Amino acid sequence: YHPDMDKPVCFIDTGSDGKLRVQQSALQILQQIQQPVVVVAVVGLYRTGKSYLMNRLAGKQSGFALGSTIESKTKGIWMWCVSHPTKAGTTLVLLDTEGLGDVDKGDPKHDTNIFSLAVLLSSTLVYNSRGTIDNKAVMDLQYVTELSECIKVKSSDEDADDSSEFVKFFPSFIWAVRDFTLELKIDGKDATEDEYLEFALKLKHGTSRSVIEYNFPRDCIQKFFPSRKCFTFPFPTAPENMSCLESLNSADISSEFLKVTDHFCQFVFHDSCVKRLKDGHTVTGRDPRVHEKFCCLYC
Ligand SMILES: Nc1nc2c(ncn2[C@@H]2O[C@H](COP(=O)(O)OP(=O)(O)OP(=O)(O)O)[C@@H](O)[C@H]2O)c(=O)[nH]1
Ligand SMILES: [Mg+2]
Numbered sequence: 001y002h003p004d005m006d007k008p009v010c011f012i013d014t015g016s017d018g019k020l021r022v023q024q025s026a027l028q029i030l031q032q033i034q035q036p037v038v039v040v041a042v043v044g045l046y047r048t049g050k051s052y053l054m055n056r057l058a059g060k061q062s063g064f065a066l067g068s069t070i071e072s073k074t075k076g077i078w079m080w081c082v083s084h085p086t087k088a089g090t091t092l093v094l095l096d097t098e099g100l101g102d103v104d105k106g107d108p109k110h111d112t113n114i115f116s117l118a119v120l121l122s123s124t125l126v127y128n129s130r131g132t133i134d135n136k137a138v139m140d141l142q143y144v145t146e147l148s149e150c151i152k153v154k155s156s157d158e159d160a161d162d163s164s165e166f167v168k169f170f171p172s173f174i175w176a177v178r179d180f181t182l183e184l185k186i187d188g189k190d191a192t193e194d195e196y197l198e199f200a201l202k203l204k205h206g207t208s209r210s211v212i213e214y215n216f217p218r219d220c221i222q223k224f225f226p227s228r229k230c231f232t233f234p235f236p237t238a239p240e241n242m243s244c245l246e247s248l249n250s251a252d253i254s255s256e257f258l259k260v261t262d263h264f265c266q267f268v269f270h271d272s273c274v275k276r277l278k279d280g281h282t283v284t285g286r287d288p289r290v291h292e293k294f295c296c297l298y299c
Helices: 024-031 051-057 107-122 133-138 142-150 162-164 193-200 209-224 239-247 254-272 286-298
Strands: 007-014 018-021 037-044 077-083 091-098 124-130 173-178 228-232
Touching: 007 254, 018 024, 018 107, 024 162, 037 077, 037 107, 037 228, 051 091, 051 124, 051 254, 077 286, 107 142, 124 254, 142 162, 142 209, 162 286, 173 254, 193 228, 193 239, 209 254, 228 254
Parallel strands: 037 091, 037 124, 124 173, 173 228
Antiparallel strands: 007 018, 007 077, 077 091
């Protein structure tokens, strides 16, 4: 048995004390899932089309709530469990997270916590950004540089580097670039999306402070996420239609956008693995160790 939820539920929200807390009702849903779970989480700056993309993965026009104003919409982490569209006997758990970088937020640690939770919970992490993978886009992913401080791994080898422990249970990484309008060329030659990502993550030589600052997030991304993939999405529709994207017919959505979205979904369905713990143990929804992990995180 597994619950094919017809709509998402709130999984983690902020209590009146300002601390993140797990919704018991969401845990109860998870506890009914005896199948292995593939967990896909999306993270990224607020107002960049994350919830919309997650709805496409659910194969639905709507579900995770979108907002069309400048105000950030999704709060905390929302969860949607559906049958895996291609892997029989597994459940696909979609996690939509609160947008990062909202100027209205009080607690500066809040974004780091949301980001760390998404990393810990998922088997595939989608980082969503708008425009190009320029230095600002990489710097917006500064949360990766804080993972070593936020996540502590018990290791038998005292000298082990964090990254070698992290990669045992960290998710694979997909960078989704939205509203991408440039031509994919590097040094005048046609490049693939993956080559574009690797080009943006290349380290610089040197020991100056600016080089070290430039390399730090790139080095973290490379070390913590050895499996990387990139998709560049064009604008989905004409500007006047953007705020009612959910209710558009596919005839009004750019065919190139639909093509990339389809590739993206097929890749996620085909390549996202079942969530595993450090010892390689496969996770199901009712795994007591996952529930323990939550408790540890909030102590
Ligand atoms: N320009 C553009 N707009 C999009 C795209 N996808 C969705 N939108 C629109 O952008 C607005 C915000 O979309 P959401 O999916 O709510 O964005 P979000 O990243 O989840 O926002 P937060 O939850 O606030 O972080 C909505 O009006 C969407 O219709 C896209 O690829 N490009
Ligand atoms: Mg959202």
